[in-house]
Amino acid sequence: MSLLTLANVTKTYGNHVGVRAVDDVSLVLERGAFAALAGPSGSGKTTLLNLVGGLDKPDRGTIRIGEAEITAMPPSALADFRLRRLGFIFQAFNLLPVLTVVENLEFVPALQGMAAAERRRRAHDLLAKVGLADVGGKRPNELSGGQQQRVAVVRAILTEPDVVLADEPTANLDSANAERLLEMMQELNRERGVTFLFSTHDPQVMARARRLIRLRDGRIDADDTHSSATTQTRP
């Protein structure tokens, strides 16, 4: 069942001599996918991820997530869509520094209006699951980079979004922490059916992705599905 559909999406930067960061890309992503956008710097990975996340608007083409065409949404509706349907993991972790770990995890569900007891329960359950049960009261700057990124992953999945978009999630981690993070995300994908779409040039991520979409100069250069992978879908 397709979750994400891009049709002829184009994004150009610069007014006069435009650079096509994304050039006429069409793509369908199934629910429960564990996919990576790979390619060299400037290939359009991050731009494509930003477009899918509704953080930027394409010049042409449409993007659908489920039944919603996000390219047609006004900014406030788009903000609401991101809040309820998408999860984000950033390269630089980007936890809010004035909030504790648990408060960071509660931020999105609080905006959604989830009851305090429920969001706190989910936060503690997931923290325990990723081995961070004892850091809930700490501020982000008291955690290591690996711990911060695991918290960021938990933040992204806590409200069970349709798709989690992760921009170079392992870029600031050493290989051991990167491996641990990938295992965790893979487990969440398998057990909970969370759909992941990464942008990366990290071979570790590419090796674990069940679908690898290679970009070059804003276009899809190759789209490989690993035959051994088993796609789990959310019940």
Place this chain on the structure above:
Amino acid sequence: MLFLTMAWRNVWRNRRRSALTVSVIALSLTFNILMRGIGDGFHEQMVDNSVRAHIGHLQVHRSGYHDDPGLNRTLPDPAAVQRALAALPGVRGYSLRVLGDGLASTDDNSAGIAIVGIDPTEERTVTTIERAITEGRYLDGPDPRPILVGDRLATTLKTRVGDKVVLLVQAADGSMGAQLFRVGGLFRSGSPDLDRNVAYVRRSDAQDLFALGDRVTEAVVLLESSAAVEGAQASLAAALAGGTYEVLTWSQVEPFLEQFIVLDDAFFYIIVGILFIVISIGILNTILMSVFERVREFGVMMALGTRPRQVVRLVVLEAIVLAAVGSAVGGTLGSLATLYFADAGIDLSSFAEGAASIGITTTVVYSELTAANVILSNLAVFVLVVLVALYPAVHAARLRPVDAIRHV
């Protein structure tokens, strides 16, 4: 609650900068409350001095007297006025007076003066003229035809207590009236006008001098509270509605006083306005800096689904936190300072001459702390800070998440 928590913590991320901003807010509020308190006390004293020196809170005349005073416009029925005053709540005292102009002459000099005929007992309940006597005695002694003159008038007339003064007037019937008086006392009210131009005699002597019989020209009323003036005026006017009377408040009798207060208030608000503009620039700078430092955070928040109006709310809440702490400190300091000067007073003796010319007869001004002053000052600071915060708040809310997240 989440945004309030974030706002509180964001404010204290840069403690030194926030402390400086809070100090600016607190000091401006302290200044505002104290200066307003001194102004209120100053005005209250000025009005009270004028009211208690001579004019009272209310004056009752025959209609038209205030615009064109004359002995042909005496009160139509003084007894009716007395009955109305007796029935009026909040009246501390009243005095029926005879007012007329005349020439005061001594062996050495003469001067045109205002002659005020009073009943010493009644007048005591309204004005402080008895307490202003610096030499001699009040008009309630056994001596025949005593006269009280201001110390400046005494200097002009070159007269002293016990000396003779002849008053020459045009009486109500058109005849010339002349009587010999003897200086019973000298007074110094502090009002140059009173001290230079006014002499008090017994009401019966004035009625004889002006050939008025038992008629009087005005009733001067002192109320328990100056705040009740307008209400008392309306009640008294209603009670005397059947006759041809005018009931005037102190501000109508002496419009200069009220005009001075309005002008003084205007200057105060101009100064406070300039102060607030300067402070606003400082606060704007602080909040803008704080927003510029957190562009990436705002980008992350918006990427996660925070709406622009929630970003505005967060920045405004941060400003409100600054304003609240500043208000708490400034409100307390301002109130304490105002209370201190309400008790200790501010010595203005070096400005006594100038102050006296505008009705301030004491050399110490006492501030006055009112709830309205504290509430309005705090409200003004709050509104100012919130308005100032709107620009950086809207700026933050208009950031594009995709650009803001990349911001370094």
